[in-house]
Amino acid sequence: MLKNLFGCIGEYKRPSLLAPLSVILEVILEVCIPLLMASLIDQGIDAGNMNRILYYGALLVVAAMASLACGALSGHFAAVASAGFAKNLRRKMFYKVQDFSFTNIDHFSTSSLVTRLTTDVTNVQNAYQMIIRIAVRAPIMLVSAFVMAHSINPRLSLVFLGVIPVLAVVLFVIIRIAHPIFLRVFQTYDKLNNVVQENVHGIRVVKSFVREDFEEEKFKEISGSIYRDFNKVEKIMAFNGPTMQACVYTCMLLISWFGAHMIVSDTLTTGGLTSMFTYIMQILMSLMMLSMIFVMIIMSRASIERINEVLEEQPDIADSQSPVMQVENGDILFDHVSFSYSKDMEKLCLRDICLHIRSGETIGIIGGTGSAKSSLVQLIPRLYDVTDGRLLVGGVDVRDYDIKALRDAVSMVLQKNELFSGSIKDNLRWGNESATDEELVHACRLAQADEFVRGFPDGYNTHIEQGGSNVSGGQKQRLCIARALLKNPKILILDDSTSAVDTHTDSLIQKAFAEEIPNVTKLIIAQRISSVQNADKILVMDGGKIAGIGTHEELLASNPIYQEVYHSQVKGESDNARS
Ligand SMILES: Nc1ncnc2c1ncn2[C@@H]1O[C@H](COP(=O)(O)OP(=O)(O)OP(=O)(O)O)[C@@H](O)[C@H]1O
Ligand SMILES: [Mg+2]
Structure with missing residues (x-):
């Protein structure tokens, strides 16, 4: 001792x-x-x-x-x-x-x-x-x-x-x-x-x-x-x-x-x-x-x-002996993946997930709270290790990568995200220390953050308080997205990252992603159907399992959970419009 x-x-x-x-x-x-x-x-x-x-x-x-x-x-x-x-x-x-x-x-x-x-x-x-x-x-x-x-x-x-x-x-x-x-x-x-x-x-x-x-x-x-x-x-x-x-x-x-x-x-x-x-x-x-x-x-x-x-305390995630230093592409394969936070096969949070996402695809993920959406995507940058099965990124098991190389290629905007005290520039450079001012602006444009940042008297030098308390919820989310984009990732994961952003801005972000970073695999977790309906595929999660997968139209025709979510949201909107 x-x-x-x-x-x-x-x-x-x-x-x-x-x-x-x-x-x-x-x-x-x-x-x-x-x-x-x-x-x-x-x-x-x-x-x-x-x-x-x-x-x-x-x-x-x-x-x-x-x-x-x-x-x-x-x-x-x-x-x-x-x-x-x-x-x-x-x-x-x-x-x-x-x-x-x-x-x-x-x-x-x-x-x-x-x-x-x-x-x-x-x-x-x-x-x-x-x-x-x-x-x-x-x-x-x-x-x-x-x-x-x-x-x-x-x-x-x-x-x-x-x-x-x-x-x-x-x-x-x-x-x-x-x-x-x-x-x-x-x-x-x-x-x-x-x-x-x-x-x-x-x-x-x-x-x-x-x-x-x-x-x-x-x-x-x-x-x-x-x-x-x-x-x-x-x-x-x-x-x-x-x-x-x-x-x-x-x-x-x-x-x-x-x-x-x-x-x-x-x-x-x-x-x-x-x-x-x-x-x-x-x-x-x-x-x-x-x-x-x-x-x-x-x-x-x-x-x-x-x-x-x-x-x-033994860090339970360590680099492998001869790690792979390069992530080839944004291809993701879940091969019979099960996951438990307590590593207990009796208390599984994700159960036998099989899923293939091709490089460059945009995947929307929808599901009730606690349906294990966050748990699913956290496995990709290896924030947690799978309990059973294999998870391949770019054709290689995530456990075989150098952790830094993997996390640089898989950029994730966490659901509970944080900004740190310092200027906006400092915060954005977390994504890439050597990013030029032009790159910062470009990333902010994609995330629809450039406009409001320029609106601040100090622009990109505006001081952010601890935890980002002096920017609004939606502004904070957009800065977090810009920070993630600056990594130039092969895979970009947004975990409920536009929940506080208005629908119009949200659709501008989706459009910018589709036009400007078409080759990046994008996984977008959202509560709003409108955030994901243009995705190549939409995943419906329910109780730690995939309850449906397909395009918006396919799911709308066949998946009861998706139909229910869709109708409640459409009805909510038309009610709002009427009142
Ligand atoms: N760090 C943790 N330790 C133990 N259990 C956890 C942890 N994080 C989540 N869980 C449990 O795992 C299950 C799935 O949680 P998860 O966060 O993946 O849901 P979610 O679909 O992302 O929900 P939400 O839409 O509310 O974000 C929940 O039952 C939750 O209680
Ligand atoms: Mg979540």
Whole structure:
């Protein structure tokens, strides 16, 4: 599990080593200070020797300054190392997510991926910083302070040994209880992120349905559940401090008691007792730190597990060994294709589809919602892999192509499409980075977008807001079509991409396609018969199967589903015309 993480230390190995090294130096110096102090008291003050006082005083100052410098250096190195480590880890996760197929993305929710890339990485970053600094410091400090105490007075130092088993038991119990709660808290974080993200993304819908109260309630519930869990876990963690302090103060009492007796019976010096107290404080500090590290480790263990799930997710769509780099033509053959989102032959979404589309044909696809129209066409650019059967494009199985080559040849306007923040030009160039301005304009002309783009004061340089919120639904769809056209594809798929475009503009788009890109295979999913009636063939989908295929006239004569859709739409139009 940790292998993935260690790899991310990368170029930050040097500060990752220098941090613990400076900590070790710092601890050695700190542990020497009480010894110097004891000598100063015993050999200088008690003996009334001024030279010794000055000598040990100077040594004390040097040791304190040097330990301070080492402390500062270790802080610096640890910060550099942990920030660098987090940067590498985030990058590794981000790149991994870019390799995800649609199936992998279905597996994690978007909000969960966001939490994993942000909060979880920050937890691990903090834990790493602690581990290379404090996790080194605390045990070394603990052991050396104990050894020093032992060298001053072995019998007195035995008092410390009584404390350790008590602490160990308390820490063990805390970890056992806290770990599952932390795991739960992080899962609730996912939910919280989900609610916030969904709300902010769909804030207009929330407002138009006046659902603010409901959303607030949902938010309150989740954030309340995080509060309760954190409260619970903090209460358990809170036992840590008092237990530790009780142990240390008991030590102090016992040492004062026995120490005083020993001074009276001349088996311990005053300086010895003073340094004994300093060592108790050092032991207290290191125990405190150890308990903090335990908390960090419990928290980060949950995060590490979640990060690992992302890093170990296997992208289920990968390039084949010797991929075909060129798609010859836009011929498509579905050969007994079945498909299930869960790869389960019992829960098929598409069932035994056989279909041949010749290069350059225009195919309309019609069917009720959920009839698997989108699922059918998503297989062509290999957004999902077929579960059974074969799908050939240009005579070659899609799984044998280089994915980039295939997706460049098969341009698809997704049903849930997005524009990204940036200018219109930037967005269009997603289709083809090196497209000239003329090519941009040409694609926009075909998609009937040129006119309205020129109507904007900044024309093609108009800034598009995130998600395309400052253009209308129909404008956004036309820009998405233009973007897809810029790829110069062999196959163009429009998944309900003109649903928000008026019928007149829609027919202009169809006409432009027929005249200007006659050799491109075109698959057009639509709800309106008028969008597809001029197609070479129309496919009627019903419940994951092809319920009919033919020209508009053929289907109108023979296919009951098509007839029903046609009549409802024609009737709707004539009703509209009458009113
Ligand atoms: N990512 C997914 N994971 C699991 N099931 C899915 C997923 N996407 C779609 N489905 C299911 O597959 C079936 C077909 O959905 P599909 O999106 O292909 O329908 P559609 O014909 O495109 O519908 P619409 O006209 O509403 O776009 C539906 O029952 C849907 O619930
Ligand atoms: Mg669909």
